[in-house]
Amino acid sequence: MPASPLSVGVVFGGASGEHAVSIRSAATVVGALRRGDNADRYRLSCFYIDRQGRWWPPAVAEAVLSRGLPAEAADLPAPAGPPGFRGFPEGALNVEVWYPVLHGPNGEDGTIQGLFTLMGVPFVGSGVLGSAVGMDKQAMKAAFAAAGLPQVPYVCVEAAELADATVEALLDRLVQQLGFPCFVKPANMGSSVGISKATDRASLLAGLREAAALDPRLVVEQGVKARELECAVLGSRTLEASVLGEICFEADWYDYTTKYSEGLSHTVIPARVPDAVADRARTLAITACRAVAASGLARVDFFYDEASADLWINEINTLPGFTSQSMYPMLWAASGVPLETLVHRLLQGARESAGQTVPDAEAP
Ligand SMILES: Nc1ncnc2c1ncn2[C@@H]1O[C@H](COP(=O)(O)OP(=O)(O)O)[C@@H](O)[C@H]1O
Ligand SMILES: [Mg+2]
CATH class of the missing domain: 3.30.470.20 (ATP-grasp fold, B domain)
Structure with a gap:
């Protein structure tokens, strides 16, 4: 058992369409980090990012976790500041390893990974490059x-191609290369948001417009x-x-x-x-x-x-879903890695990736 527990910062919520799922994932991670051997290994501080991207300290984060629901403006103790990251709340600078439990844009996409990288603090999961490339x-x-x-045939589309002058040529190209049905996707969303199945030219155009409202970068794929x-x-x-x-x-x-x-x-x-x-x-x-x-x-x-x-x-x-019903932790449990071991191994991996010596890395 380590002489003093490691200070871990769990950050969740986030300015993303998957905000609510992130709260459920974080509850699972936090529960597992507070149980069994992990309770002695780690001292947790939780931080909540609201839907506007503002960071909130542990008192607010714990309340959100125990309620299991996103905080609304009226629930938050201080008058809301401007949206976005405006500096860390109290306690965040003492964190020795960060554990981001954020899904989708502004968390799974390399942005928060860049912040932790600049600070020189290890964090769970992929770095800036892997997160950004995996998201888009x-x-x-x-x-x-x-x-x-192996991938199904696909075509990358820019929203600008939906302009009157080019849209017919775009539709011709998609129909010729992919046919129907095909799937239209915004490049950077998740949770199937903005995705539609097109079965004819009209639904293809409608799907492209819907996706383009969310993201200037789109992908269209042959349906299988x-x-x-x-x-x-x-x-x-x-x-x-x-x-x-x-x-x-x-x-x-x-x-x-x-x-x-x-x-x-x-x-x-x-x-x-x-x-x-x-x-x-x-x-x-x-x-x-x-x-x-x-x-x-x-x-x-x-x-x-x-x-x-x-x-x-x-x-x-x-940063796949990590609720108690999510595939990622269930797949590891079925592969012989129970939840408590899984979160411990993820933290060990974060420290190893940052070049730290981790005493029991081979025998978690
Ligand atoms: N090319 C495809 N053929 C058939 N179904 C598809 C195709 N692409 C996406 N889908 C359906 O849409 C769902 C969401 O697509 P996906 O690319 O996984 O987006 P997300 O990142 O939002 O999960 C898939 O789980 C699948 O059911
Ligand atoms: Mg998917």
């Missing part, structure tokens, strides 16, 4: 393509009818891949409502696929992490067509 679907796909990873498999990756110097999980749902595709409504989807762990498919997915998951420079933790998602045995990589999430 255009950059992610280019990195995957360069690494030779396939099972959805996920693999969790963990490690700093060496990366390990978990057993696979499958997301099952009745809906046509895994949209926002299906993702977040109780009972509309369920997970099967381990996924019922041939061993050879699971092994291939695990190898591809690690290649995908290397391709975008992701480390620490990541969840890599696949499409699997049973009939043809095709396996396509869909995306990487560098």
Whole structure:
């Protein structure tokens, strides 16, 4: 047992569409860091980032965690300052390792990783490059393509191409290269926000306009009818891949409502696929992490067509959902790494990546 516990800063919430999920993920992480051996190893300080990007100290963060709901302006103790980061609340400068539990823009995308890097304080998860490339679907796909990873055919689109003078040519190009159905996605969102399935020229144009309202960078992909498999990756110097999980749902595709409504989807762990498919997915998951420079933790998602045995990589999430019902911790639990060990190993990995000597790194 260490002589004095390590000071860990858990930061959650965030100016992102996934703010509410982040609170549930943080509750799971904080619970696991306060249990068993972790209670002696770590002294936690929690920090809450509200939807406007303002940072709040532990007293507010703990209240948000215990309520499990985002704070509204009326709940916050001081008059709200201007939006955005305006300096750390009390206690943050004593943090020895940061644990960001933030999903989506302004947290999973390299921004907060840049802040911690500039401060010279270790943090859990990918660095600036891996986070930024993993977040932006255009950059992610280019990195995957360069690494030779199998992906469904796709076209990158700029919102400016929707201008009257070019929109018809754009639609012609998409229809010719991808056909229907196809999926339109903003490059930088998550949780299926802004994604739509297009089945004809009119729904393609509507989908492009909807996505362009959220992001100037878009991706359009050929639609496939396939099972959805996920693999969790963990490690700093060496990366390990978990057993696979499958997301099952009745809906046509895994949209926002299906993702977040109780009972509309369920997970099967381990996924019922041939061993050879699971092994291939695990190898591809690690290649995908290397391709975008992701480390620490990541969840890599696949499409699997049973009939043809095709396996396509869909995306990487560098700060995947971490609620008690989330795939990432469940995949590790099924792979022999219980939650308490998982969060400990993530902190060990953060320190190792920063070049710190971690005494029990090999035997967590
Ligand atoms: N090319 C595709 N073919 C079939 N379904 C797709 C395709 N792309 C996305 N989907 C569906 O949309 C969901 C969300 O897409 P995804 O790229 O994973 O976005 P997000 O980053 O928001 O999770 C997928 O889980 C899947 O159900
Ligand atoms: Mg997804």
